[in-house]
Amino acid sequence: MNNEAKTSQNDSKHVVILGAGPAGLACAHELAANDARVTVLERNGYVGGLCRTVHDAGYKFDLGGHRWFTKNEDLNNWFRRLMEGHLVMVQRISRIYYGGKYYMYPVALGDVIKNAGIVTIVKAGFAFIWAAVRYSVFNRPIKNMQDAYTAQFGATLYEMFFRHYTEKVWGKPCEELSADWVSQRSKGLSIWSVARESLSNRKTEVKSLIEEFMYPRDGYVRIPERMAEDVVRAGQRVLLGAAVKGIVVHGPKDIDVVYATSEGEHTIRATDVVSTIPLSLLAQMITPKASDAVVAAARSLSFRDLITVNLRLRRKQVSKDTWLYVQDARVLFGRLHEPKNWSKAMVPDDDHTSLVLECFCTLGDTIWSLSDDDVARRCVADLTEKLGFIKPDEVEGWSVVRTRFAYPVYDLEYADKLAQINEFLRRFEGLHIVGRGGTFRYNNADHSIEMGLLLGRKILGFDVDHMGVNTEPEYQEIKRADKIERDHYQLGAHLRPRVTQQVD
Numbered sequence: 281m282n283n284e285a286k287t288s289q290n291d292s293k294h295v296v297i298l299g300a301g302p303a304g305l306a307c308a309h310e311l312a313a314n315d316a317r318v319t320v321l322e323r324n325g326y327v328g329g330l331c332r333t334v335h336d337a338g339y340k341f342d343l344g345g346h347r348w349f350t351k352n353e354d355l356n357n358w359f360r361r362l363m364e365g366h367l368v369m370v371q372r373i374s375r376i377y378y379g380g381k382y383y384m385y386p387v388a389l390g391d392v393i394k395n396a397g398i399v400t401i402v403k404a405g406f407a408f409i410w411a412a413v414r415y416s417v418f419n420r421p422i423k424n425m426q427d428a429y430t431a432q433f434g435a436t437l438y439e440m441f442f443r444h445y446t447e448k449v450w451g452k453p454c455e456e457l458s459a460d461w462v463s464q465r466s467k468g469l470s471i472w473s474v475a476r477e478s479l480s481n482r483k484t485e486v487k488s489l490i491e492e493f494m495y496p497r498d499g500y501v502r503i504p505e506r507m508a509e510d511v512v513r514a515g516q517r518v519l520l521g522a523a524v525k526g527i528v529v530h531g532p533k534d535i536d537v538v539y540a541t542s543e544g545e546h547t548i549r550a551t552d553v554v555s556t557i558p559l560s561l562l563a564q565m566i567t568p569k570a571s572d573a574v575v576a577a578a579r580s581l582s583f584r585d586l587i588t589v590n591l592r593l594r595r596k597q598v599s600k601d602t603w604l605y606v607q608d609a610r611v612l613f614g615r616l617h618e619p620k621n622w623s624k625a626m627v628p629d630d631d632h633t634s635l636v637l638e639c640f641c642t643l644g645d646t647i648w649s650l651s652d653d654d655v656a657r658r659c660v661a662d663l664t665e666k667l668g669f670i671k672p673d674e675v676e677g678w679s680v681v682r683t684r685f686a687y688p689v690y691d692l693e694y695a696d697k698l699a700q701i702n703e704f705l706r707r708f709e710g711l712h713i714v715g716r717g718g719t720f721r722y723n724n725a726d727h728s729i730e731m732g733l734l735l736g737r738k739i740l741g742f743d744v745d746h747m748g749v750n751t752e753p754e755y756q757e758i759k760r761a762d763k764i765e766r767d768h769y770q771l772g773a774h775l776r777p778r779v780t781q782q783v784d
């Protein structure tokens with residue numbers, strides 16, 4: 281069947297997707313594979329969103345180290361099919377640099393004993409018992425992120441391994457951040473599970489702490505690029521340089537999307553609109569307009585931004601790590617990765633390597649206000665003088681990338697604001713939200729892709745709930761032997777709606 285014939289089957293339905301990041305493209309991929317008519321509008325001149333890979337002088341740099349991991353074996357199978365021939369397996373070595381020493385991450389007890397010494401361990405043990413008494417026996421409430429970490433690990437380990445990095449990422453003291461982030465990222469992990477894991481030599485119900493992961497050989501952007509290739513091959517459209525400016529809802533499943541390109545302003549009609557753009561912006565773009573209270577809630581949802589410094593180095597290797605978390609308040613960046621340790625194709629030849637340094641910031645703050653060269657120079661000085669990781673003459677050059685809306689900030693009021701905005705959006709039949717900024721949820725790429733695929737299927741008429749993704753009450757780093765299979769992502773026109781939901 282040719283593409284024209286395929287698309288004509290779904291003339292009555294037109295899904296317009298805002299944003300060509302992983303969530304938007306996964307939704308488009310599922311719809312296109314099932315013959316629905318789709319248009320993706322992307323503000324940037326490239327696809328990928330936060331899963332971007334920048335090419336510079338023969339090097340490739342992801343926007344911070346991105347690995348593929350999901351607990352959902354069906355999604356893994358879908359992913360392997362999508363990326364066939366493009367993947368490499370990477371051994372994970374992730375460490376925390378603290379007080380001049382390297383600690384394994386996730387935290388391993390033996391390693392802490394070896395590095396920190398018996399005095400610190402005894403102190404950490406007492407601190408944990410004290411926390412257990414306060415939070416479990418006396419039911420002290422968990423009001424913020426500091427409480428959440430302390431209840432899980434005790435005050436000493438929280439201070440050593442979590443506080444500095446977390447505060448750098450979010451730009452706020454842990455006392456001013458919601459405990460939700462900790463429960464989303466590390467529920468089920470505690471000093472006990474770490475101890476059990478170390479003592480049992482990893483042979484219990486826990487299958488692995490993700491010691492190996494899949495990675496696209498030529499950079500993480502290959503994942504969204506592969507999805508976009510399939511969408512276009514299926515006869516559907518991915519428009520780049522198309523910035524969405526407004527959404528006018530005329531009635532149920534009757535929506536205009538207004539977007540701007542270099543040629544001017546355009547309007548496109550949709551039965552369904554899928555938004556992956558920052559939720560705070562979406563809520564302010566819709567006509568009929570939101571109430572003042574909803575607009576105020578949207579304006580006060582905040583995102584953390586990111587500056588990545590990509591260093592090109594005349595040196596074979598800096599470290600053996602996939603990621604290194606730098607728990608040192610004196611250092612500008614919070615985390616680094618060495619792309620060559622992920623895939624040899626990320627560097628031009630074996631005599632060279634590179635580093636990506638992540639500087640967390642907020643538009644207009646002191647870090648964001650530095651010039652690109654100043655940020656890079658500060659990072660090089662930290663690497664050479666404070667950390668001694670490289671020598672100044674090994675640096676061949678750098679590029680600097682600024683990224684807005686990198687992290688949704690879970691402040692103490694975010695859940696109430698989110699509830700208000702979602703209530704407003706629920707009024708509009710045919711308007712769907714998905715993805716990380718799109719739902720204001722701390723998604724990894726696999727979550728955004730899973731959400732996108734499920735939403736695609738929901739629009740096709742399947743009885744699925746894409747909003748249930750990334751709400752599992754378990755530490756995300758743990759994969760159990762009894763694997764989770766949530767759904768079947770078998771793409772293709774043979775899939776037809778199973779039940780429920782009438783889609784016009």
Ligand SMILES: Cc1cc2nc3c(=O)[nH]c(=O)nc-3n(C[C@H](O)[C@H](O)[C@H](O)COP(=O)(O)OP(=O)(O)OC[C@H]3O[C@@H](n4cnc5c(N)ncnc54)[C@H](O)[C@@H]3O)c2cc1C
Nearest residue numbers: 299301302303323329330344346347524715716724725728
């Ligand atoms: C430093 C860092 C490290 C990470 N590491 C990992 C990792 O190891 N593993 C992992 O799985 N995930 C990782 N992630 C998370 C991953 O990048 C995100 O979960 C994923 O990219 C989210 O995809 P999305 O499609 O939901 O959103 P995005 O990637 O943000 O895509 C949204 C898209 O919408 C577009 N857009 C915005 N406004 C408009 C508009 N007005 N008009 C048109 N288009 C618009 C944007 O340009 C963008 O392309 C990391 C993220 C960061 C920042």
